Every structure is written in structure tokens, then in C-alpha cells.
Amino acid sequence: MLANSFAIILLSLVVGIPPLVFLFFAISHGQFDNIGATADSIFEVEELRYSRPWETREQAEERMQRHGGLLRNPQREWERWL
Amino acid sequence: MTRLLVLIMGAMATVIFALVILVILPKSMLSSMQAPPELKEPTAQQLAGRQLYISNGCIYCHTQQVRDPSFTADISKGLGTRPSVPEDYVHDNPHLLGTMRTGPDLFNVGSRLPDRNWQLLHLYQPRALVPWSIMPAFPFLFRHKAEAEPGDKVLDVPKPHAPADGVVVVTEEAEALVAYLLSLKHDYPAPNDPLKPANDNPENDNPEEAQP
Amino acid sequence: MTEAVASPRTQQDSTLDHSKLRISAEEVSAYDHSGRQPVLLGFFIAIIWLLAGTVMGDISSFKFDRPDFLTEQAYLTFGRIRPAHLNVMVYGWASTAMFSVSLWLMPRLCRTQLRWAKAAVAGILIWTVGLGVGVALLLAGYSDGLEWLELDRIWADPLLVLGAALVGASIWKTLSVRNVHHLYVSVWYVAASYPWFLIIFIAGNLPIFQGVESAAVNWFYAHNALGLWLTTVNLGLIYYLLPKIIGRPIYSYWLSLIGFWGLALFYALNGMHHLIGGPLPSWMIATSITASIMMVVPVVAVGINQHMTVVGRFGAMRYSPALTLAVIAAMSYTAVSLQGILTALVSVNRITHFTHWTIAHSHLGLYMFVTLSLFGGMYYILPRVLKKEWPSTRLIRAHILLVGGGMVLYVVALGIGGVLQGLSLLAPGQGFEASVESTRPWLLMRSVAAVIISAGHIVFAYHAYLLAFTRHGSIRRHPPFFEIKPVLVRKKAP
Numbered sequence: 001m002l003a004n005s006f007a008i009i010l011l012s013l014v015v016g017i018p019p020l021v022f023l024f025f026a027i028s029h030g031q032f033d034n035i036g037a038t039a040d041s042i043f044e045v046e047e048l049r050y051s052r053p054w055e056t057r058e059q060a061e062e063r064m065q066r067h068g069g070l071l072r073n074p075q076r077e078w079e080r081w082l
Numbered sequence: 083m084t085r086l087l088v089l090i091m092g093a094m095a096t097v098i099f100a101l102v103i104l105v106i107l108p109k110s111m112l113s114s115m116q117a118p119p120e121l122k123e124p125t126a127q128q129l130a131g132r133q134l135y136i137s138n139g140c141i142y143c144h145t146q147q148v149r150d151p152s153f154t155a156d157i158s159k160g161l162g163t164r165p166s167v168p169e170d171y172v173h174d175n176p177h178l179l180g181t182m183r184t185g186p187d188l189f190n191v192g193s194r195l196p197d198r199n200w201q202l203l204h205l206y207q208p209r210a211l212v213p214w215s216i217m218p219a220f221p222f223l224f225r226h227k228a229e230a231e232p233g234d235k236v237l238d239v240p241k242p243h244a245p246a247d248g249v250v251v252v253t254e255e256a257e258a259l260v261a262y263l264l265s266l267k268h269d270y271p272a273p274n275d276p277l278k279p280a281n282d283n284p285e286n287d288n289p290e291e292a293q294p
Numbered sequence: 295m296t297e298a299v300a301s302p303r304t305q306q307d308s309t310l311d312h313s314k315l316r317i318s319a320e321e322v323s324a325y326d327h328s329g330r331q332p333v334l335l336g337f338f339i340a341i342i343w344l345l346a347g348t349v350m351g352d353i354s355s356f357k358f359d360r361p362d363f364l365t366e367q368a369y370l371t372f373g374r375i376r377p378a379h380l381n382v383m384v385y386g387w388a389s390t391a392m393f394s395v396s397l398w399l400m401p402r403l404c405r406t407q408l409r410w411a412k413a414a415v416a417g418i419l420i421w422t423v424g425l426g427v428g429v430a431l432l433l434a435g436y437s438d439g440l441e442w443l444e445l446d447r448i449w450a451d452p453l454l455v456l457g458a459a460l461v462g463a464s465i466w467k468t469l470s471v472r473n474v475h476h477l478y479v480s481v482w483y484v485a486a487s488y489p490w491f492l493i494i495f496i497a498g499n500l501p502i503f504q505g506v507e508s509a510a511v512n513w514f515y516a517h518n519a520l521g522l523w524l525t526t527v528n529l530g531l532i533y534y535l536l537p538k539i540i541g542r543p544i545y546s547y548w549l550s551l552i553g554f555w556g557l558a559l560f561y562a563l564n565g566m567h568h569l570i571g572g573p574l575p576s577w578m579i580a581t582s583i584t585a586s587i588m589m590v591v592p593v594v595a596v597g598i599n600q601h602m603t604v605v606g607r608f609g610a611m612r613y614s615p616a617l618t619l620a621v622i623a624a625m626s627y628t629a630v631s632l633q634g635i636l637t638a639l640v641s642v643n644r645i646t647h648f649t650h651w652t653i654a655h656s657h658l659g660l661y662m663f664v665t666l667s668l669f670g671g672m673y674y675i676l677p678r679v680l681k682k683e684w685p686s687t688r689l690i691r692a693h694i695l696l697v698g699g700g701m702v703l704y705v706v707a708l709g710i711g712g713v714l715q716g717l718s719l720l721a722p723g724q725g726f727e728a729s730v731e732s733t734r735p736w737l738l739m740r741s742v743a744a745v746i747i748s749a750g751h752i753v754f755a756y757h758a759y760l761l762a763f764t765r766h767g768s769i770r771r772h773p774p775f776f777e778i779k780p781v782l783v784r785k786k787a788p
Contacts, residue, residue, distance in 0.1 A: 012102070019095050023088045036543075036547055039478075041474060042402075045316040046316075054610040097494065100514070104563065136437055138368070138371055174508070175508065177504075182653075184730075209362075214731065215730070217361060
């Protein structure tokens, strides 16, 4: 139906194939393994161990079990402002 | 590096794809569109008026499009006799379709309100003619003089809205804007399917296509 | 050093050596410092534009209630002040603050100093000059005539393009020398936003389109400015702030991927839903309606992801104004997106199109999502860059209540007004007057809301001034909102 349908198909291939190629390479070189660890990358050393005043007992215990003994936030953030 | 390339190329691919589908492709498809014969090229005065329409932001309250009667009341409310089609806008640069109907649609205002003096007074003070109107007044499109000079066109403003003394004189800008508004009439019939290429395949020419 | 608060009863420490993976507080501080100049410059300029845009918005709103208000001068006419308000808010307040947010996030997430910071500073200044020129010309009557693209394409737009390109160059240069193996989700959102913005802005401003093509490219640009620039940088910010403040990683990284690529794929095709019923080939409008409906996928993915990260810990909002604003912004994003998807359906669109509903919807998005997110970002970022705390609990509370409450009033009032207007426009036998009359009380309420919001902005600007330029900053002993009786979370025994 389109006068330039050949051009469109060619353009779609030229624009669409390269990112898919690089995506394939990225996956095959293992860049997408252990992707869950990326979610942790924003936290500072010991930051996940800080005791947070809003957490319930169960939440605090879960935090303790996952990351170790709870610490007081050295920057005293939740006594001032976040 | 690979990861960055995936990100940038993927992001580019998606936006370019959309550009092609929504902008480049339609541009080439609509390039063969012809102006309907009854739709004249705008005159210099109408173009000047159109620029005033743009520079004073009329599009922020007024639309210029009549929608299909199958799901809207545009036609039954008198905005036009038929829905607007792409050909109606071939001379429009840029488009002024608008997105708000704080004020009425103007696609056919030249048919609905063809009186020049009405339009001029309405621009000077909308509430002089339409008491419930919330349209701003445009006194700066007119000149307030102590007395009329020879050659001046004086606007006849009703008492409550007229200035305490002096006269209101119509300027070239006001005339141009009104000329533009009055040119907004599309009472000719809609042309045929705009997506059929005009002279693509002579052997497939449909005899009906010869009609304008 | 750190003090122990509680010890586990079973395991002494977790087995993973987190210090090998985690960033240290000193490093973070250094990265914040590297971007200090452009970040502070951007926020300062953004607040000035916010105040200017607020005045313009108020004037525009009052003109609906008193149409003869300030009509003598051309530069104050509604048709110029209203687009000036939009351009100042979108390109002045939001975009400039987003430059600062991007320049602050990138060094942290890439674990390296901000590169080409001077280019970023130059970019912000050039952008500001471009916007200033554009708005001055707009008020003088020089408009390109396209909504969201009014700024003059000869004198203003090239400066805007250059400014954004310089900031983007700083972002990408920093990204290219990163010290991290993986790219956190916020990096994709922020980094992709710059090439996206530049491409769509240039495409939208090219003077090669006429007639309905011009309409298609207009709304291709305007809608993508929302979704591929304003939305993306703020989603990037929220994806960082929510887990960081709460202290839990984002719920599902795969959902983040789906959210990002779903947005990239579907959002860009949405633009024509602004032209439903309009004189465009029907396949274009159908494509946009379809793409709009498909947006449910990334929007719900993002919503679930963010909700599950915060769920059970909404009480944290009492301790952090940044979190409060980020959570409200995140919920508003989901709300405005779902509302937008509904509005793209023809059955709803026939009522809401061309009415004030559109304005209510746009403020739900641009204010309750974008602006509140940027306020939250500033509450979090400014103390870290200035190394001083916000001086006053009361001013924060006043600000958030005024702007939050004011905008909720705005959106609800104008939403109702818009629907009534739309129903009136459809009702047979009702003249145009009925639609205008039906909106008047709601427009008045919008003006009331505007005044409330303006007060909130003045409070915020004053507080920011106190923070940055005076010695008022003091260590607070108690968390904010401490005096308020906890509603969501039962208060723990000390």
C-alpha cells in the first residue's frame, strides 16, 4: 500500500538490527547474569545495616538477619532530614 | 561498552522508529495531496491576520477542526456541514488545529459570522456583543484617539463599553485579523480519498477520479 | 565510627563481604562535590523560573474569572501569558532542575567524578539565555505557533539545543568513564533522556512541515517531551530515592527493564492521541490509541516495582520529606498514566477532548508527578551538596501541605469542570453558552488553588534561600513530622 514501503523496511532493518546485535553480544558475554546485584549497587558500605526508626520489630529483625547487626546511622539522617 | 551501545542504539531505534511511522511516512504519503479547487490561496492581508492570530495566542482557546458526527456533536451543533479533512489545511503553515474549546471552534466562523463590523467590535470587547463571553478584550489592536482623522475607520462601540472620551479607530492589524477570520469557511464538499496517489498508475485510473 | 544498635541472635555477620561491593560515604561525598557547581546553578535558576512561571500561571487563571483583567497591554494578553507560563514551567523550572538532578545522579551511579563539569555549567547558562530570549520574544508576539514549540526557532531554539547538548555531553562523558560494571536502572533513564530530547526537539522545530503534517509532528514532539524527557529523568530520580531512603533494593530488576524498554517502545508512538477526531489519516490515530493502551504494560510494571519497594514502610514518609514527595510523585505518575490511557479511548475522549479536563490531566502529570518529584529531589540533594541541613521543619511542612493540597484541589476541580464542559458540548439543544457557564465555578476554584500553590512556592523559595545563603542551618534533634501522631505505623517503644 505504501509507495516507499521498500525504503521503510530497509530503514527499519538498518535502525533495528544493530541494537539487537549488540544486545545478543551483551547477553552472550554474561553481562546480564547476576543482574539482581545491580539493585544493591546504590547502597553505601553498611548502609543497609542502619537501624531505621520507622521499621517494625519484624522488619528490623529481617534486616538484621539479612545484613548483620544493626547500626546507628553515623550521619544521623533520620534525626535531621533526609 | 557493549552495554552502553545497547542502551544508546536501542533508545535511538525506538524514537527513530516512531519518527518514521508518525512523521516521515505520513509526510511522504500526504505529499501528493492537492488543495481543493474551492480553497483559495490566502491573500497577503489574510496571512498577516493569521500571524496576528498566532502572535496573540488564539489557538489556546479556539480549535479549527470539525470532527466526525459518528461520535461527536460537532456537526449537529453547527460547526460545519462535514468533518474537516487533511486537504482543508494544505495552505496552513503552521497548523492551527487547537486543543481547547474555551471558545467556539472557528473552522467555519467565516460562514457563521460573516459581518466584518461584528467581528471588529467583538475583538475590541467581546462582552459588547456576547455578555457571557470570557474571551479577553483586545483593545491594543485598535487605536484610541481624541478625534477621528480623515481616512480613519471609526469603530461604533456601544455606550457601556466605549471609552469615556475620544473614538476607537480600527487599525490595519484589526482589519487583517478579521479578514483572516472571515476567510475561515470550508463549505465546499470534501475531496476524495487523499491517500490515493494523484498520477501514480495511469492504467489503473478510475474514471471517477477525474472529478475534483 | 558506627555504633551497634542491636545484634542478631543467631549469625554474627552476613557471609558476603559487602564492603568490597559497596561504595563508601566519603566516595559519595566526593562525587557529590564534583558536580557541585552545575547542580547548584541549575537548582538556583530553576527556582527563579518557578516563581516567574507561578506569577504567569496565576495571571492566566485570574483572566478566566475576570476576562477584562490586564487586557490593555499586548504582552499581558492571555494568548501570550498562557504559553509563556507553559514554556517557563517546562523548560525553565522543570528542565533546568532536571539538568541538576541528572548531573548529581550520574557521578554517584557511575562511581566517578563528574566530567566536563564546566561544559555542564556553560550548557545550563546557554539554555537559560535561550529560554529568556524565547519568552521575551513570545511576550512581544513572536511565536512559532505550535504548542510546546512556541519559542522562536531562530533566536531561542539553537541556544536551547546547544545548552541541552552540552549538559548531555557531560552526562555521557561521565558515563563513558564509569567505574561500575552494571548500569543501575536510573542510569538508563537519565542517559537516554538527553539524545531523546535533542532528537525530538530538533524534529519538532524543523520548518519543513505544513498542514496536518505540522500537526502530526507538533504532537509527536509535545507528547514525547512529556514521556521521553520529563518522565524519564524523574523516574530515574524516583528509582534512586525510593530504595535508597527506605533501605531496600528495588523490588524487581527485571520489572525495571520491562518498564524502561516498554516506555521506550510504546511511548514514542502515542503522540497522535492528542488529535483524536482530527483531520489525520485514521491509521495514524489508531496507531497512537493502540500504543497508548499498550502503555499499561510499562506503567503497571513501574507501579508494582515502586509499590513493592515501599510497601509496609509508608511510615518512613514521616521521617523524610524527600520520600514523601517521591512517593506521591510515583503514585501520581501511575495515576496520570492510567488516566491518560483511559482518555485515549474514543468513548472517553469524545467527552474530555477540548475541555479543561486536559489541563487538569496535564497538571496531574506535570505537577503532582514531575514537580513534586523535583521538590523531593531538591530536599534530598541540596543538603548533601551544600553540607547543611534544611533549617525549618515548619517551612517544609507548610510547603508540602500547601502545594500538595492546592494541586489536589486544582486537579479535582478542573477535572469536574472539564467533564461538565464536555458533556455540555455534546448535549443536543445546548448552545455554547451552557458549556462556558458550566465551567465558571470550577475555574474559580482553580484560581483559589493557584493562590494556595503560589504560597507554597514562596515558602519553598524562601526556605531554599535560608538554606543556601544564611547560617540558619542547624542540626535538628528530631525527625520531621515527629510531633504528628503516627497514623500508618505504630510508634515503636524507645
